[in-house]
Amino acid sequence: MAKIGVVHMDLGSKGGGEAVCMNVLESVQDGHDVTLLTLTEPDLDALNAYFNTAVTDVTVERAGTIAPWVHERYGLTYYILQNALLGRYARNRAAEFDLLVSTINELGLGPDAVQYVHFPFDWTVSLDNREHIFHPTVEADSFYERLCTTVGEIDLAELRECTLLANSTWTAEVVADAYGAEPRVCYPPVDTAEFDDVPWGEREDGFVAVGRIERSKRIVELIEIVDGVRDRGHDVHFHVVGPTVDEEYRREVAAMAADREYVILEGELPRERLVELICSHRYGLHGKEYEHFGMAVAELAAGGAIPFIPANGGQHDIVGDRSELEYESVADAVERIDRVLSNRALQRELRIDRAEIERRFGRERFKDEIRAVVAEALGEPVRETEPVSKAGASERGE
Structure with missing residues (x-):
């Protein structure tokens, strides 16, 4: 021993x-x-x-x-x-x-x-x-x-x-x-065991973001992205999930959420509720630039959601460098998300099989x-x- x-x-x-x-x-x-x-x-x-x-x-x-x-x-x-x-x-x-x-x-x-x-x-x-x-x-x-x-x-x-x-x-x-x-x-x-393969048609037309509530996660920018997507005519909502690390930043995010009925600041949730949210929604959002890997991104993909990520860092390994999912700015994210949300065939193509996530991650x-x-x-x-x-x-x- x-x-x-x-x-x-x-x-x-x-x-x-x-x-x-x-x-x-x-x-x-x-x-x-x-x-x-x-x-x-x-x-x-x-x-x-x-x-x-x-x-x-x-x-x-x-x-x-x-x-x-x-x-x-x-x-x-x-x-x-x-x-x-x-x-x-x-x-x-x-x-x-x-x-x-x-x-x-x-x-x-x-x-x-x-x-x-x-x-x-x-x-x-x-x-x-x-x-x-x-x-x-x-x-x-x-x-x-x-x-x-x-x-x-x-x-x-x-x-x-x-x-x-x-x-x-x-x-x-x-x-x-x-x-x-x-x-x-x-x-x-990446813990994939609890995720269910919920049919696409049974999922809500909304986004989930998972991560600590701190400035590096750029949650304010994610809310601005959702604002822009809604301005394009997509009736989507947004769940923000994660423990608070920066109280000042949380207050800033909470103030934005209070002004938008389609933004729900969930905070830290039990694992069961987190998994339920991911599996019941179609899309994920991630804001951290130069993310070293992005376990939250992998979990979103394992739960059947399509994750949109910044166009830098290690999370490319997860999405396979699909340019449709990688954005450079808030405006660029709105453009790319609008294209995906307007094309059901592309949505089917971009979803990653949970078995593949399990095999690799x-x-x-x-x-x-x-x-x-x-x-x-x-x-x-x-x-x-x-x-x-x-x-x-x-x-x-x-």
């Missing part, structure tokens, strides 16, 4: 990264002694219910005192520093484990770790150049960068010797550009890949399963 330390800052955010962490814990808890190194005290029962996982046999350990205090006091401010402190703590404990696994991007864990990258911290560049990643709400300067890199004991040669996994072909390319090392592409786990596929990667890192026999893809080797045959 190997001792495995899984490193993740805060499972309470309930995003795609947290789904990855919970599914990694579930994947490796059988047959291994697993410890979660984190900054908070997670409610595993609540997280199991939220992510439909069964994490039970895991020890939870807060990473010292400084990093948890910074997180409790400042929240997501000093985000990079908090992860540097978390990585340093895990590195200092490395001798107690047979393997360290980070599910919160690349940390200074030593040369033999497994590290799942949603989008790289990229310790090689200044914060000014860290585009499309949530960074601390402090002035970006070289001192802060040097401090984080030093605290985290980041060694680029060691990072290149780690087993690096990336959540999409796009992210894999970004990691390769940053470090000169090609990660394996391991798509995150499903949870059992993810668990098999993680178990194989962990076994390989531990030097254990790897049982037969579909191999993890290499970066750049798209499933479209590129």
Whole structure:
């Protein structure tokens, strides 16, 4: 029985990264002694219910005192520093484990770790150049960068010797550009089990958006898109689903919804209600630009909805680069959505079969890949399963 330390800052955010962490814990808890190194005290029962996982046999350990205090006091401010402190703590404990696994991007864990990258911290560049990643709400300067890199004991040669996994072909390319090392592409786990194949004719003519309520999700712009689609004569409505991260932004969204009877601000919903909404509607909307993968997009597709997405980032892997679904701006989105909503034959063509989503992005596929990667890192026999893809080797045959 190997001792495995899984490193993740805060499972309470309930995003795609947290789904990855919970599914990694579930994947490796059988047959291994697993410890979660984190900054908070997670409610595993609540997280199991939220992510439909069964994490039970895991020890939870807060990473010292400084990093948890910074997180409790400042929240997501000093985000990079908090992860540097978390990585340093895990590195200092490395001798107690047979393997360290980070599910919160690349940390200074030593040369033999497994590290799942949603989008790289990229310790090689200044914060000014860290585009499309949530960074601390402090002035970006070289001192802060040097401090984080030093605290985290980041060694680029060691990072290149780690087993690096990336959540999409796009992210894999970004990691390769940053470090000169090609990660394996391991798509995150999309839970498709609860989705039903509701006939198209029985679905409501409306949109569903799923994600945390924060500015990066661009919910205001999504409401403007729905406004424009309605102006084109389509009697559609819009459900906004997700937990609140930014209270100020939520108030802004709530004010817009209050002025529009066709916009329903649902907030965080039980899993059953979320699945019901997706399966009972025809369309999905996603607003985050440079999305690293887009688990919400995959869930919309698995539920039979047609997802419209920004024309950048890793979510292209999900929709197969269908230009009809990829928009550049609010006005462009209105144009593309109008064309799709006006063409029933095109709607049938654009829907993605749930079995295809399960094959490419499903949870059992993810668990098999993680178990194989962990076994390989531990030097254990790897049982037969579909191999993890290499970066750049798209499933479209590129």
